[in-house]
Amino acid sequence: MAENVDAKTLLDDLKSLRYFTGESDEFWPEYLKNVALLCKSPFAVSFVWKTQEKEWGVLNAVGLDGELKDFQSEIIQMGLAVSQRAMQNGFAYDRQRLKWIKFSQPTSLAFKLDEMRDSTSDIVIFVLVDRIKTTDFNELVIRTQLIADIPKTYTMPLQEMNAESSDGxxxxxxxxxxxxxxxxxxxxxxxxxxxxxxxxxxxxxxxxxxxxxxxxxxxxxxxxxxxxxxxxxxxxxxxxxxxxxxxxxxxxxxxxxxxxxxxxxxxxxxxxxxxxxxxxxxxxxxxxxxxxxxxxxxxxxxxxxxxxxxxxxxxxxxxxxxxxxxxxxxYQKMARSFKKSLEWIFGPEKTLIKLISVLLSLFLIYICIYKWEHKIEVGADLATKNIAFVSAPYDAVVHEVLAYSGDKVKKGDLLLTFDTEELYLKETEARSDVIRYDRESQKARASRKLADMGIAKARKLQVETKLKRIQYYLSQSKVYSPFDGIIVEGNKEDLLGAPISKGDLIFKIVRPTDMFLKLKINEKYVDEIKIGDMGKLALLSRPNVRFSFIIDKIIPVAEVDSKAGNIFVIKAKFQEEPKEWWRPGMSGIAKIEVGEKPIIWIFTHKLMDSIRLYFWW
CATH class of the missing domain: 3.30.450.40 (GAF domain)
Known part of the structure; x- marks a missing residue:
């Protein structure tokens, strides 16, 4: 529909429509075509409001075929939305965001036609324009008002049409x-x-x-x-x-x-x-x-x-x-623009906008001049140095479990016993073997069979060693807590009656003292942190409470994290005594104070660093 037509030809075509004598099926497509050309719109649609039925309908349309065929439904809905207001105000417009039209500022525009003779319905014309300049758009709205009477004159008798044409x-x-x-x-x-x-x-x-x-x-x-x-x-x-x-x-x-x-x-x-x-x-x-x-x-x-x-x-x-x-x-354009800016600034109109502009200007000045404490936000976990791993001393079967994960235990508390029935049988058997080999040794000495005596003594020694091992296992058949603490690993359901091999972990006991903070910081910020920096911790379990800490140690070797990439582990100590409800493994958010920085730098340094990395050469 975007055709290059000179203004005089277009105006002659619009003028000829006032005296059009053909059928309405010929008039409306021609009228909509000229409206689209006048407004530089890719299409034009006429909507009719049926007063009796109280519903909208599409009277006619041009330009909706070809490239716009797939967007007909969207265009109709967009036109109906703006036509509702055009019925009340004479015209209406809305700014649109459309990807299928090459307009810098696509704007839907609808204008109501003059009421026709003996008509029980109202007609609204809908077009899409490019609102590049406000003045040009205002001029376009005036043009639509000047041609809104053409369908009215078409529907009039000839003598009335001649009379109305005197409107100039x-x-x-x-x-x-x-x-x-x-x-x-x-x-x-x-x-x-x-x-x-x-x-x-x-x-x-x-x-x-x-x-x-x-x-x-x-x-x-x-x-x-x-x-x-x-x-x-x-x-x-x-x-x-x-x-x-x-x-x-x-x-x-x-x-x-x-x-x-x-x-x-x-x-x-x-x-x-x-x-x-x-x-x-x-x-x-x-x-x-x-x-x-x-x-x-x-x-x-x-x-x-x-x-x-x-x-x-x-x-x-x-x-x-x-x-x-x-x-x-x-230079005249620049001077005029500067003068209009001053008039707008110091004039009495649009007070709210000016107040917002002043506040925004003060805000920009503030963030450019003043500084805030820059804080680096990292993930943090509570950790402790006092951890005991209780493991199985020998291959056995768990007989009884007396402690559960989460229980507080004291040093010497019985935690678990192993099944010792088999060990006692082996002990009895070993004692019998010791007596038997002792007698064989005495018998061989009495018969002066020195070789047999030596063999019997060796076998006795072997059985005595086995007996000692069995007795050791029996002494280890009961597992006790090595110190006061909390069991953090070891469930009764998993252990009771289960066979365990030597060295298998049974319980993990921690003592919630000497707690420290373990921080994982991205490699991008590690150069900003130094030993002695202060910070605050908020745990997920109590986010409303803050705990102070100080950086104590920075491990200089990076670790690889599947989500965060390369990270460095930092250890920090608390400046207060550990709380009773703290537990190793609790996580939260830590903010490390690394000194004052300009406010605008705090807001933009991440973006600027990304840009520098992307465009470096």
Whole structure:
């Protein structure tokens, strides 16, 4: 739908639709096509609100085929959302975030058409525009309002259509089209005054523009150039300034009853022998920026002429202002931008926004100048040096378990017993063997069989050694706690009746004294930490309580963590006595104080370090 069509052709097509005599099936696609071209939209959709049924419907659409075919449903939903508000306000718009359209600021725009003759429904047109500049967008909204009456005139009888055409919109569109394609402000002014002079049969039309505190003559119809320092131009500018200073439309010799000063106008009228003299301020945001001056030598202006001129002056105001600013030198643009900034800062409007801006500025100054204590956040675990690993002294079967994981035990408390029945049987058997080999030895000595005696003594010694080992096992069949502490590993359900091999871990007992903090810090921050740095710890079990610690030792060799990558282990000691509820293995978050840093550095140093690593060379 994005076609390159010159403004005059487009305006002629829109004008011809006012007198269109074909069927509605032909009118609506043609009308929507021209609306899309006027708004530079890839599509145009007309929605109809059925008053009796109280529901929306799609009347017609153009541009939704081809590349936009897959997004028809999204476009319809987007159009219905903005059309609801357009029904109340005449027009409505919403900024959109769309990936399928190459617009820098895609904005959905909907405008309501003028109410049609004998109609029980309302129609809203929906388009998608690129809102690059606010002024251009405002101008686009005005354009849509100027063409909103075309379907109404199409549905009217011919005589009514001719009567309504006196609203002057066609003339306004033609006047606007003469300047909209110009790139230079001076040329646009010259073209504008010459067109107005011919169109309204004026002897001369002039345009003046605000330059600092004065109004300067920019262009005069039928004159390519003129001397600005002549008396005639001075008198002309006095007339322009009289209208500009009062921000009033002045028409003489018609008497004004509203107290408007018209001395310069009357003097100029008499001196030049004019029939009528009209001054029209050109306003932007209800403030005058220039003045159009019309001089008549023959017929005075009628009501239709005055209405068209007023509409035209409003329509061209934003266009002329944009041309004026874009045609300035670079330093002038910078000065204007600086002046507008100062006016906005020190002006009485938008107090809340200014307050927020001031507070934001103070905040930026604060974070750039002042410093905070920089803290490095790391994971931490409680650890202790007093840990006992109770293991099985020999291969055995657990007979009885008297302690559980989590129990507090004292030194010498019985924790577990092994099944000793087999050991006692082996002990009895070994004692019998000792007696038997002792007798064999005595018998061999009596028979003077020295070899047999030696063999018997050796076997006796062997059995005595086995007996000692059995007796040792029996002495180790009961497991006692080596010190006061807490059992942290060893469950009755897993141990009772289970066979255990020599060296297997049975219990793990810790003594919650001499507690220290074990910190795991990423290698990125290890260079910022030194022995003696202070910090605070918050345990997950009691996050509302803080415990102070001091860095005691930094292990200089990195370890590999599956999640954090390379880490360094740091040990810290507490500056207070361990609490009774502390348990080895408890985890939490530790914050190490490494000195004061600028606030902005604290917020941005991670990002800056990443950027430096990514873009280094």
């Amino acid at each position: 919109f066609d003339d306004v569109l033609e006047i606007t089209s003469n300047v909209i394609n110009e790139k230079k402000f001076i040329l646009a002014c010259m073209k504008l005054v010459s067109d107005l002079a011919v169109r309204f049969s004026c002897s001369r039309v002039s345009i003046g523009w605000q330059k600092k505190e004065y109004v300067e003559t920019i262009a005069i119809s039928h004159l390519e150039s003129f001397e600005k320092n002549t008396d005639a131009i001075t008198e002309l500018e006095n007339v322009l300034e009289e209208s500009f200073d009062q921000d009033e439309e002045i028409l003489v010799p018609v008497m004004n009853d509203n107290g408007t000063i018209v001395n310069s106008h009357l003097s100029y009228l008499r001196k030049n022998g004019l029939t009528e003299l009209l001054s029209l301020p050109i306003r932007v945001d209800e403030k005058p920026i220039g003045v159009l001056l019309f001089e008549k030598l023959d017929e005075p202006f009628n009501d239709y002429d005055l209405m068209v001129l007023r509409l035209a002056s409003n329509q061209i105001s934003y266009i002329m202002q944009n041309l004026y600013f874009s045609d300035q030198w670079f």
